[in-house]
Amino acid sequence: MSKLIAIVAGVGAGTGAAVARKFAATYPVVLLARNPDSFKSLAEEINSSGGKAFGISTDVSDSKSVQNAVNAIKKEFGSDVGAAAAIFNASGGFTRAPFLELPEEAFTQSLAVSATGGFLFSKATLPFLLQGVNQKSQHPPSLIFTGATASLKSSAQMSSFSTGKWALRALSQSLAKEFGPQGVHVSHAIIDGIIDIPRTREWMKEAGPDAKLSPDGIANDYWYLHTQPRSNFTWELDLRPAVEKW
Amino acid sequence: MSKLIAIVAGVGAGTGAAVARKFAATYPVVLLARNPDSFKSLAEEINSSGGKAFGISTDVSDSKSVQNAVNAIKKEFGSDVGAAAAIFNASGGFTRAPFLELPEEAFTQSLAVSATGGFLFSKATLPFLLQGVNQKSQHPPSLIFTGATASLKSSAQMSSFSTGKWALRALSQSLAKEFGPQGVHVSHAIIDGIIDIPRTREWMKEAGPDAKLSPDGIANDYWYLHTQPRSNFTWELDLRPAVEKW
Amino acid sequence: MSKLIAIVAGVGAGTGAAVARKFAATYPVVLLARNPDSFKSLAEEINSSGGKAFGISTDVSDSKSVQNAVNAIKKEFGSDVGAAAAIFNASGGFTRAPFLELPEEAFTQSLAVSATGGFLFSKATLPFLLQGVNQKSQHPPSLIFTGATASLKSSAQMSSFSTGKWALRALSQSLAKEFGPQGVHVSHAIIDGIIDIPRTREWMKEAGPDAKLSPDGIANDYWYLHTQPRSNFTWELDLRPAVEKW
Amino acid sequence: MSKLIAIVAGVGAGTGAAVARKFAATYPVVLLARNPDSFKSLAEEINSSGGKAFGISTDVSDSKSVQNAVNAIKKEFGSDVGAAAAIFNASGGFTRAPFLELPEEAFTQSLAVSATGGFLFSKATLPFLLQGVNQKSQHPPSLIFTGATASLKSSAQMSSFSTGKWALRALSQSLAKEFGPQGVHVSHAIIDGIIDIPRTREWMKEAGPDAKLSPDGIANDYWYLHTQPRSNFTWELDLRPAVEKW
Numbered sequence: 001m002s003k004l005i006a007i008v009a010g011v012g013a014g015t016g017a018a019v020a021r022k023f024a025a026t027y028p029v030v031l032l033a034r035n036p037d038s039f040k041s042l043a044e045e046i047n048s049s050g051g052k053a054f055g056i057s058t059d060v061s062d063s064k065s066v067q068n069a070v071n072a073i074k075k076e077f078g079s080d081v082g083a084a085a086a087i088f089n090a091s092g093g094f095t096r097a098p099f100l101e102l103p104e105e106a107f108t109q110s111l112a113v114s115a116t117g118g119f120l121f122s123k124a125t126l127p128f129l130l131q132g133v134n135q136k137s138q139h140p141p142s143l144i145f146t147g148a149t150a151s152l153k154s155s156a157q158m159s160s161f162s163t164g165k166w167a168l169r170a171l172s173q174s175l176a177k178e179f180g181p182q183g184v185h186v187s188h189a190i191i192d193g194i195i196d197i198p199r200t201r202e203w204m205k206e207a208g209p210d211a212k213l214s215p216d217g218i219a220n221d222y223w224y225l226h227t228q229p230r231s232n233f234t235w236e237l238d239l240r241p242a243v244e245k246w
Numbered sequence: 247m248s249k250l251i252a253i254v255a256g257v258g259a260g261t262g263a264a265v266a267r268k269f270a271a272t273y274p275v276v277l278l279a280r281n282p283d284s285f286k287s288l289a290e291e292i293n294s295s296g297g298k299a300f301g302i303s304t305d306v307s308d309s310k311s312v313q314n315a316v317n318a319i320k321k322e323f324g325s326d327v328g329a330a331a332a333i334f335n336a337s338g339g340f341t342r343a344p345f346l347e348l349p350e351e352a353f354t355q356s357l358a359v360s361a362t363g364g365f366l367f368s369k370a371t372l373p374f375l376l377q378g379v380n381q382k383s384q385h386p387p388s389l390i391f392t393g394a395t396a397s398l399k400s401s402a403q404m405s406s407f408s409t410g411k412w413a414l415r416a417l418s419q420s421l422a423k424e425f426g427p428q429g430v431h432v433s434h435a436i437i438d439g440i441i442d443i444p445r446t447r448e449w450m451k452e453a454g455p456d457a458k459l460s461p462d463g464i465a466n467d468y469w470y471l472h473t474q475p476r477s478n479f480t481w482e483l484d485l486r487p488a489v490e491k492w
Numbered sequence: 493m494s495k496l497i498a499i500v501a502g503v504g505a506g507t508g509a510a511v512a513r514k515f516a517a518t519y520p521v522v523l524l525a526r527n528p529d530s531f532k533s534l535a536e537e538i539n540s541s542g543g544k545a546f547g548i549s550t551d552v553s554d555s556k557s558v559q560n561a562v563n564a565i566k567k568e569f570g571s572d573v574g575a576a577a578a579i580f581n582a583s584g585g586f587t588r589a590p591f592l593e594l595p596e597e598a599f600t601q602s603l604a605v606s607a608t609g610g611f612l613f614s615k616a617t618l619p620f621l622l623q624g625v626n627q628k629s630q631h632p633p634s635l636i637f638t639g640a641t642a643s644l645k646s647s648a649q650m651s652s653f654s655t656g657k658w659a660l661r662a663l664s665q666s667l668a669k670e671f672g673p674q675g676v677h678v679s680h681a682i683i684d685g686i687i688d689i690p691r692t693r694e695w696m697k698e699a700g701p702d703a704k705l706s707p708d709g710i711a712n713d714y715w716y717l718h719t720q721p722r723s724n725f726t727w728e729l730d731l732r733p734a735v736e737k738w
Numbered sequence: 739m740s741k742l743i744a745i746v747a748g749v750g751a752g753t754g755a756a757v758a759r760k761f762a763a764t765y766p767v768v769l770l771a772r773n774p775d776s777f778k779s780l781a782e783e784i785n786s787s788g789g790k791a792f793g794i795s796t797d798v799s800d801s802k803s804v805q806n807a808v809n810a811i812k813k814e815f816g817s818d819v820g821a822a823a824a825i826f827n828a829s830g831g832f833t834r835a836p837f838l839e840l841p842e843e844a845f846t847q848s849l850a851v852s853a854t855g856g857f858l859f860s861k862a863t864l865p866f867l868l869q870g871v872n873q874k875s876q877h878p879p880s881l882i883f884t885g886a887t888a889s890l891k892s893s894a895q896m897s898s899f900s901t902g903k904w905a906l907r908a909l910s911q912s913l914a915k916e917f918g919p920q921g922v923h924v925s926h927a928i929i930d931g932i933i934d935i936p937r938t939r940e941w942m943k944e945a946g947p948d949a950k951l952s953p954d955g956i957a958n959d960y961w962y963l964h965t966q967p968r969s970n971f972t973w974e975l976d977l978r979p980a981v982e983k984w
Binding site: 386426459460476477478481484485486 | 727
């Protein structure tokens, strides 16, 4: 197994877990989530099936908590460990409400996770990714951000979610321009549709089995981005079910 | 003079002051800035030339400070006062730095002013603007946000500024969609170029007298947005000198 | 009255006629339309109310026809006449059809008017506009293009309309960048909504008197663009009724 | 080998040839180019190495020529043959010139190839692709368009190229929305950089071996798009070298 690691923030029932499983086939994976319940069974599953997973309870919006995670990674994997991939899949809570009824906390919490969290995660993982460049990783080390429909459109009554998502997209574009020339591949994926997870299992059933995005499909897409060579980097792609209206 | 007021946040040497002067020709203006030095002489100038200006020292990123401003406005103009315009011209500090050297504080301060500040200002002023709709203002009450080149592009080493600006643009789009049908005209202006203020006086001199954006010109543009009727609302326009490369 | 002229292509019952009336208050106006019936009564109206209008039957998609119009303009106003404004309001026919049933002619006709027509009109009018710069027009000479919702979004079954409109927007952006520094102000207006013309009079009545864009309002907006000084040019703005969903 | 075919328009020294080779590993490929010299040696290479290639001299901007190609395909592969992929890689000539010196022919030729050519190619290939859906192709049949930097930005003096490219992008978006629900995957790739072909071999050498886009890399990217399942379609991605400034 690779000496390089992959770091995934925001592992829950859906995309994050699928991405972690996919990258765990090649790299030891670090699983970050605020609540250990979010990564516990996933870590066990990966560890018991021949991979290596290391979960760290982390609040990505809190710089101390993120620094603790960095320290824990260095303690576990060595202080000169490099990363082949870092994937930011965390997101602030989704609130739809008339603007004048939107609590300040809903707005700032979304920014704290999507914008500040994206910033702190990038600050924490880019040194590992640059170390991956030094260590001549097989594929260019990748920093991938999960976006949404709301990364491009800001709908009525949804400003708390979209402001965080637009900020995160801006961050990813700036980082792509700065770190591409340094060998790190920064990408942003627009997930434009409902993801097929337990919570959405009953939704859109009448539209057929392909009407929701598959988390494993997203994981494949992220893996594909990871394998692109330095001559052909994608910053952004959109992903949606064939039947989605847009 | 109108019973309706105009509220301008971020009055300094440039755009904010020019906008305040322009709107003061028709409305009593409330001037918000953190430092009273930013609005003192402007308020005197307006008050001594037949207008009415009322400065309130306000930190737009702090909800208590913004609430104090709301209370002061009601005390000064009456608790049922309506607003014809609210203009958000505040901006977090501009930092250009390699990402890994960017202090967390620079990042969060930009978000605090541009994103949270935009949110708090909108929460505070929309009730006044909706009151302006009720009181049948001559022009549809306007909520105008000042954007920048960095509202559309996120350059290397400039993520702290652009994330705040993208977030603010997202906020303005969501509000335009929600409050347009309620009669409030929400706009976002992309200021794409250097503004001609004392600090930039010596810049680009060789490019001629029109190579920088005129604050008074921006004020005219904002006033024009304000006068558009309900049938013809502009959400976004860009503004740049004729000679600007883009 | 100004010695500089304004040239309007695509004058019919709606925007074009309103724009022509507006600019006719200041400039002699040249009215271009394929069918003289489109400009005849408008020209009479302007000429009989103190303005000057000169109609020329022109197919903007045909270079010979456009050259004839240029010759006619020079014959009427002098070979060194300058223009203060040129407004391209022509549009290919709007067809909504399943793609495989869309006749090739519908597709190429839309391109011929919107893209090739925009090109030929610009080629024909830019020399007049540059002459307007030389003759120190009061306002920077303006070249304004009328866009639509379909200039930004390309919906299913509407490719013939949107391809022409995207092409026209591209043309306008390129021209803005090339001719701004030469003193010509090139703009593109996104008309996002139904325009209130005789054909649409009965539409959306339940949504109130402001639910459709007013042609006179659009004319005001174009005039405003025309009056912007060289320090503050707008390339693009959107225009939509307050109640429009977007 | 698959009974389904792949059709590639615009095969020359670079992307088109690489794409044809890639898809020829799985599908018989039809090679379209105006000049048979563009596909002759490529067809021989594919045919002599175990694949099947069938070249047809075709002018994609001429509906009769495209219809001839359709007839030739049916004659060669059977009238009910389905397609797994159709790739439009043709482009009008690139001209950089001051607008007033740009020949009308340069402008209309770019539109004829990029816009009308894209339209005629789509009209011709979509029935084969829908037949591929009926015949339960392993991967959703794909219609892929090659875009460029100029698909998003329209620079000064480059209007002839960008208008065609913007029109093609509009076409691809409309088709993606209409044919996605019918099972055809329509994509658009923004090629943002110099492609490494014989003509550009000496360019940018000092920037290293990865400073130009690799045609084989683009072919891999197109193949990846082709293999995405119906739950996870990408309409658009950008592709650029790691060191590219953007």
